Amino acid sequence: MAREIRPLGERPAILRMQSVDKTFNGQVHALRRMSLTVNEGDLISLLGPSGCGKSTALRLIAGLMRPTAGRIIWEGGQGTDDLGVVFQEPTLMPWATVLQNVWLPFRLRGQSLASVRGRIEEVLALVGLENFAGSYPRELSGGMKMRVSIARALVTNPRLILMDEPFAALDEITRQKLNNDLLTLKAQIGCTIIFVTHSVFESVFLSDRILVMAPRPGRVVKELTLDEPYPRGLAFRTSAKYGEIARETSEALMEAMGEEEAHA
Amino acid sequence: MSLADDRPSETVIDGAAFDAEEERHARAKRLEAVGKWALPTIVVVLTLYGWDRVVAINHIPHYILPSPGLVAETLVKDWGTLFPSMLVTLKITLMALSVAVIGGVALAILFTQSKFAEMAFFPYAVILQVTPIVSVAPLIFIYVDNRIVALLICAWVVAFFPILANTTLGLKSADHNLRDLMTIYRASRWQRLRYLQLPSALPYFLGGLRIAGGLSLIGAVVAEYVAGTGGIGSGLAFRILEAGYRLNIPRMFAALFLIAFLGVVIFMVTTALNWFLLHKWHESAVKRDV
Numbered sequence: 001m002a003r004e005i006r007p008l009g010e011r012p013a014i015l016r017m018q019s020v021d022k023t024f025n026g027q028v029h030a031l032r033r034m035s036l037t038v039n040e041g042d043l044i045s046l047l048g049p050s051g052c053g054k055s056t057a058l059r060l061i062a063g064l065m066r067p068t069a070g071r072i073i074w075e076g077g078q079g080t081d082d083l084g085v086v087f088q089e090p091t092l093m094p095w096a097t098v099l100q101n102v103w104l105p106f107r108l109r110g111q112s113l114a115s116v117r118g119r120i121e122e123v124l125a126l127v128g129l130e131n132f133a134g135s136y137p138r139e140l141s142g143g144m145k146m147r148v149s150i151a152r153a154l155v156t157n158p159r160l161i162l163m164d165e166p167f168a169a170l171d172e173i174t175r176q177k178l179n180n181d182l183l184t185l186k187a188q189i190g191c192t193i194i195f196v197t198h199s200v201f202e203s204v205f206l207s208d209r210i211l212v213m214a215p216r217p218g219r220v221v222k223e224l225t226l227d228e229p230y231p232r233g234l235a236f237r238t239s240a241k242y243g244e245i246a247r248e249t250s251e252a253l254m255e256a257m258g259e260e261e262a263h264a
Numbered sequence: 265m266s267l268a269d270d271r272p273s274e275t276v277i278d279g280a281a282f283d284a285e286e287e288r289h290a291r292a293k294r295l296e297a298v299g300k301w302a303l304p305t306i307v308v309v310l311t312l313y314g315w316d317r318v319v320a321i322n323h324i325p326h327y328i329l330p331s332p333g334l335v336a337e338t339l340v341k342d343w344g345t346l347f348p349s350m351l352v353t354l355k356i357t358l359m360a361l362s363v364a365v366i367g368g369v370a371l372a373i374l375f376t377q378s379k380f381a382e383m384a385f386f387p388y389a390v391i392l393q394v395t396p397i398v399s400v401a402p403l404i405f406i407y408v409d410n411r412i413v414a415l416l417i418c419a420w421v422v423a424f425f426p427i428l429a430n431t432t433l434g435l436k437s438a439d440h441n442l443r444d445l446m447t448i449y450r451a452s453r454w455q456r457l458r459y460l461q462l463p464s465a466l467p468y469f470l471g472g473l474r475i476a477g478g479l480s481l482i483g484a485v486v487a488e489y490v491a492g493t494g495g496i497g498s499g500l501a502f503r504i505l506e507a508g509y510r511l512n513i514p515r516m517f518a519a520l521f522l523i524a525f526l527g528v529v530i531f532m533v534t535t536a537l538n539w540f541l542l543h544k545w546h547e548s549a550v551k552r553d554v
Contacts, residue, residue, distance in 0.1 A: 062444070093442065137545075
């Protein structure tokens, strides 16, 4: 099931946002003219403070709401299993076991557990939970619950995975571990990810593209490309390049926030 | 410098001190386990003994207050009449509870599927709930010929509201992100209900069921009182009325005891059901391991 990840310039596009606008109640401008091309194999971070429209962008892509203006185009049409989503909370069904939770996307398509069990177990092994198929979510730690959530998003082998601040509620150590594991996972299966975060360091460590966003109105203020090869590890975390990009990103953020204060 | 002089050169918290503490915890736990059963038993025995003494010392005649011994004796002696009556009351209660469950859950599903249905019918549900059953029951007995059906309707009216209200609340309180997930995976209405809303509502429903279980018994008994002794009804409430007219106070107590017993059994069964269905996953039923 693994897809090959091509170099940055040669990836085929899978989704295009063309100057997408979202306004709530005709007043609150949640997102202004956002354009973005998502290419196969990208790991794109939407980085910004709360209210910058990063979650709105994700919900628009997920089809949970419609743009007020602009277009979102899926190359080759959107199928039912083109999307996997990981929320900030693990969002598991507490009454169901790990196995049943990961089964959900298949179950909604009418596929029996027996017919997809092999695939579910394969994905559980990918996230390191092969021994917890029969556990209930309450028996797992926060990090493990998040892994189940990731497994559920991966299980249908979707073209695009949306992650909405998935590790924000975890402790720093668990978060780093999951960041590392996410990159390993990505290298293994070659998935495409849009990752919403408010952590500069997380976005720099994970992404090959960072979209820096600012609030009121929510908009993209800067786009950075990181041509740093995966897998990235501790060496990258402590490298001069990492620090340089983190500074550049932070400056873009500060600039955008300062602009806003000047407006106010 | 005098402050420092008063202090011991070192404070030691050694392992043994902690062990003693753990020992105390364990002892308290064992004591609690015994006390959980022993204490209520002792209280009941003392109450019965006190009751018996009050009757004996004050020479209270049995047609005013029978001694517990006499009540027990009557219970055994009149078992032939009381037991079939208990079955009648139990039957009405269980039937009313079943109809309340079916009706309450069905209405709750209807309410969550259609806002308009809820807007239109919820006021009726509230009116049914807030109108005291004793004042409606006589009308029901006028319009409904079949007495069993009339009793059933009374008990149902009392019992169904907690199920309706709780289940509606439960169906609506499914996790927002899970709902979004259902939308993303394009789940049908039925799948949403089956895989998300109904399981989310289960703890709420069971809470409603526990209340409704007691209420359906109350409904059944009240309805029987209203129906009076004129008809064919022969449940426990009828026995109490009948015994009252004949000043057979021990039998009144015996019947009363059986009604209370039924109530306790219903409560225990619904509690056990609650545990059985929720203990694996729901916070309310999960034992905390300290």
